[in-house]
Amino acid sequence: MTFSALFNRPxxxxxxxxxxxxxxxxxxxxxxxxxxxxxxxxxPGPAIVISDAWxxxxxxxxxxxxxYLKMSNRGDNVRQITAVSSPAFGSVTLHQTTMTDGVMRMxxxxxxxxxxxxxxxFEPGGLHVxxxxxxxxxxxxxxxxxxxxxxxGNTVSTFATIQAQSAE
Amino acid sequence: MAxxxxxxxxxxxxxxxxxxxxxxxxxxxxxxKTPSSASSATEVLDTQPLAPFKLTFGDGTTFxxxxxxxxxxxxxxGFTNCPDVCPTTLATLAGVSKQLAARDVAMPQVxxxxxxxxxxxxxxxxxxxxxxxxxxxAAAGSTEALRKLTxxxxxxxxxxxxxxxxxxxxxxxxxxxxxxxxxAAVLSGPHKIxxxxxxxxxxxx
Numbered sequence: 590m591t592f593s594a595l596f597n598r599p600x601x602x603x604x605x606x607x608x609x610x611x612x613x614x615x616x617x618x619x620x621x622x623x624x625x626x627x628x629x630x631x632x633p634g635p636a637i638v639i640s641d642a643w644x645x646x647x648x649x650x651x652x653x654x655x656x657y658l659k660m661s662n663r664g665d666n667v668r669q670i671t672a673v674s675s676p677a678f679g680s681v682t683l684h685q686t687t688m689t690d691g692v693m694r695m696x697x698x699x700x701x702x703x704x705x706x707x708x709x710x711f712e713p714g715g716l717h718v719x720x721x722x723x724x725x726x727x728x729x730x731x732x733x734x735x736x737x738x739x740x741x742g743n744t745v746s747t748f749a750t751i752q753a754q755s756a757e
Numbered sequence: 758m759a760x761x762x763x764x765x766x767x768x769x770x771x772x773x774x775x776x777x778x779x780x781x782x783x784x785x786x787x788x789x790k791t792p793s794s795a796s797s798a799t800e801v802l803d804t805q806p807l808a809p810f811k812l813t814f815g816d817g818t819t820f821x822x823x824x825x826x827x828x829x830x831x832x833x834x835g836f837t838n839c840p841d842v843c844p845t846t847l848a849t850l851a852g853v854s855k856q857l858a859a860r861d862v863a864m865p866q867v868x869x870x871x872x873x874x875x876x877x878x879x880x881x882x883x884x885x886x887x888x889x890x891x892x893x894x895a896a897a898g899s900t901e902a903l904r905k906l907t908x909x910x911x912x913x914x915x916x917x918x919x920x921x922x923x924x925x926x927x928x929x930x931x932x933x934x935x936x937x938x939x940x941a942a943v944l945s946g947p948h949k950i951x952x953x954x955x956x957x958x959x960x961x962x
Binding site: 602646647648649650651652653654655684686691692693694695696697713714717719720721753754 | 837919
């Protein structure tokens with residue numbers, strides 16, 4: 590099964606705030622467009638946009654934690670994540686949690702791609718960035734930098750806040 | 758989809774419970790009694806105390822059936838190297854504890870049971886659980902000792918080799934044990950603080 594097939598499953602969580610946010614963003618951009626005489630259809634800014642990044646605050650005894658975020662592809666090409674790294678952690682990998690009849694299965698996620706105009710949600714109980722081997726000198730209250738490398742050679746970085754729970 | 762998988766899960770729990778010889782009956786609530794908010798709880802009418810089991814608490818004392826006496830207990834099965842679902846659930850339980858305290862409802866005792874005998878000791882699991890809430894406890898034991906508790910509850914766990922190591926597939930549902938030492942409810946995920954607090958309050962009152 591290819592990884593992208595996993596995204597066709599219904600969301601694990603009932604609320605789909607991502608879709609609502611996107612709709613709102615589209616409405617706002619339409620309104621802004623109406624007030625503006627610009628005829629350009631070019632989308633300025635970076636093709637990959639990461640938002641709402643956070644890392645779960647876990648007790649110092651925990652060897653593992655996870656990062657969650659939303660990643661949008663505003664470009665015209667399919668983008669593939671080839672590697673993720675962080676200066677704060679020695680082991681950083683993409684993982685997918687799936688639930689089958691109430692049993693949680695967590696596996697390394699391979700071939701994670703994002704379609705043009707698409708948004709990937711990294712969320713608890715789903716796709717996530719697994720963080721292990723916390724480096725010495727890591728300060729628990731400071732945001733964690735995450736670097737995503739893509740197949741086209743680009744790297745996109747973001748800073749994730751440390752939180753006990755999802756803000757949603 | 759969520760209710761469908763809950764139904765499936767309930768079926769499996771029941772099938773396993775019945776196979777284990779535990780008389781289990783589903784309480785079907787009529788619509789008038791159904792709370793307005795979505796419920797994650799599947800109540801179980803089970804008066805038969807759980808079969809004897811023996812695990813070890815983080816402080817070295819024995820965790821056995823008599824630890825259920827005269828109080829409500831929430832059991833959650835997981836492992837300390839779990840980066841996603843286990844910390845999510847323990848953080849949610851810490852939230853439930855605060856929510857119930859604000860409502861003046863006694864929080865059931867929370868026991869985190871490690872299903873990773875290869876990596877976790879009772880002491881390490883206990884330190885981990887207490888990192889989320891000082892009152893949480895943890896227990897551990899051998900695979901055989903664990904099965905004496907997990908099988909009758911319909912909790913599955915399995916060590917699986919993956920690139921670079923292993924992981925443990927496991928049931929994420931919490932189980933609630935009554936003061937009579939019998940299974941009272943299965944609380945299926947994904948768990949939300951508000952919903953879980955409502956369910957627990959309804960079950961213990």
